[in-house]
Amino acid sequence: DLNSDTSALLEFAAAFSLTRRLNWDPSKPICTSWFGITCKRDRTRVLGVHLPAFGLYGSVPANTIGRLDSLRILSLRSNYLKGNLPSDVLSIPSLQFLYLQNNNFSGGIPPSLSPQLRVIDLSFNSLTGYIPSSILNLKRLYVLKLQFNSISGGVPDLDIPSLKHLNLSYNSLNGSIPPSLQKFPITSFIGNAHLCSSPLNSCSSPSSSPTPESSSPTISGRQSAASSRELNSESIIAIAVGGASLLILLVLACVFCCMKKKNGVHANVIKVKTSNCGKSENLKSEDFGSGVQGAEENRLVVFEGSLFSFDLEDLLRASAEILGKGTCGTTYKAVLDEATTVAVKRLKQVGVGKKAFDGYMEFVSRLGRHPNVVPLFAYYCSNDEKLLVYEYMPASSLSAALHGDEGVGRTPLDWDSRLNISLGAARGIAHIHSEGGAKFIHGNIKSSNILLRGGLDGCVSDFGVSPLINSTYIKHQVPGYRAPEVIETRNVTQKSDVYSFGVLMLEILTGKFPLPYSRSDDVVDLPRWVRSVVSEEWTAEVFDVELMKYENIEEELVQMLQIALSCVAKVPDMRPTMDEVVRMIERIRHPEVWNGASSEKDSNLNTP
């Protein structure tokens, strides 16, 4: 019952020292107030646990989540979970959707799996062992993602009619791909040096036949078949090149350490490197520490739950690189040490005093605690200098991913990523709107303010910054994202955020920048252009040509376009709320969840 679910969850949470606050208060109703929990409509059982990117360090304790015997969805993706996969959880009979990607789980995949599983995503972990043949019993399996692990052995003949998405790439699999799986694209299998047959190269020698899990004796079950073979000339060259690269890296690391030691004594001089020229130079008057003063009241305020611990001294000593100059100031990437990188925004012309700034920052940091909002770790405020310290997002921004250099090696954003980013950004904005009170707005939604987390999830950045700089916001909005009524009334509202988000969706769908842009076709008013193209009938003309290579996505494209157009309706009241937008995109992103859960829609069954 719900009481036993509650105690199982509390025991689970107790095992972690959480870096973000989890509001799991036993005295509050679990189904309506606990973060990340969804229940059955009658609120008698827990159906979903969603704690993506929550800073969970450690291993999942046995006999905790595994006791939630009505659980359908578990999403603990993008945390720091390690140890074996929780076998009691994977075998919960009701479990349908399992998202444990982007963690550090090791060991093998347990053979005992819930027969109801429809989605299994264990990608980007450190799993070893074999793909268990028991997966064949999962008659409803729709998605299986195991990429970027160290799984070895042969690929079992997963002849499951419902299986539509398979990714086994970048493992240590060997042998030939069974005929039932040869319909999947090459990207499902690449990065497995000893895997062969269609869609990869044909198998050349008898040694390439699969190594079934039962017949391959290995040391501790982890040795790959490749290691037992003799080294060929390619391997020898690869080892030689690898060895040389390692040596060069070691030398570079030594040089870097020596330089860092030398720089460390200049507390107020921050190394600023501009991305363009790649040269480092001391820019005392330009850097983000030049206005820092020593007084106690000007200290760096680090918020509870920040992923890293650092002080002002560390920040001032960091080597920094300009990421870009925006309307509100300049943003730097600051490397505090080998393991700690943050983004520092140096605000210009802040229009509020220190006391108001302090109070406001506390509010912004609290409100920003959501997986789809870039976390504010700390801030610094003196008369001459205002610095905001954020989590550094290495995967860059949506703008860079969509419109970045088209040089060799640039991979255009695929459709799944575009859907994920739209959904993530929508959730972030919806959170700001609902948690900040009816009048709270972002005010500067645009593609350079949507940053990408690993797995290409969209996170909203710069939230709370615009009102500090200019109470009317309008000066800071890029014209292409500005709602028509804002131009007339200079009044920014949640509905004008929805408009900006609609423009952002159109940008994702068309690949066009909503302003004259040097490297793409010039389109000034994206909504007007899209409306004019689709006014006669729904047409493929508007969509980014990069999307045309994907099969069977037409319906999703059109549905996303309809949502985008509803957001950019000219009359604000005709636009949906961000909560409604999230629900509409969720239905497209995870139709299997919504179809399966249609009887429990009211229970707010979220996706990961």
Ligand SMILES: Nc1ncnc2c1ncn2[C@@H]1O[C@H](COP(=O)(O)OP(=O)(O)OP(=O)(O)O)[C@@H](O)[C@H]1O
């Ligand atoms: N936390 C972060 N991690 C990684 N990159 C970031 C981070 N914050 C900002 N950036 C990048 O730094 C660059 C400059 O950002 P900044 O927010 O200063 O300007 P902007 O987004 O172009 O304009 P505005 O000031 O109007 O928001 C952008 O390319 C942005 O994507």
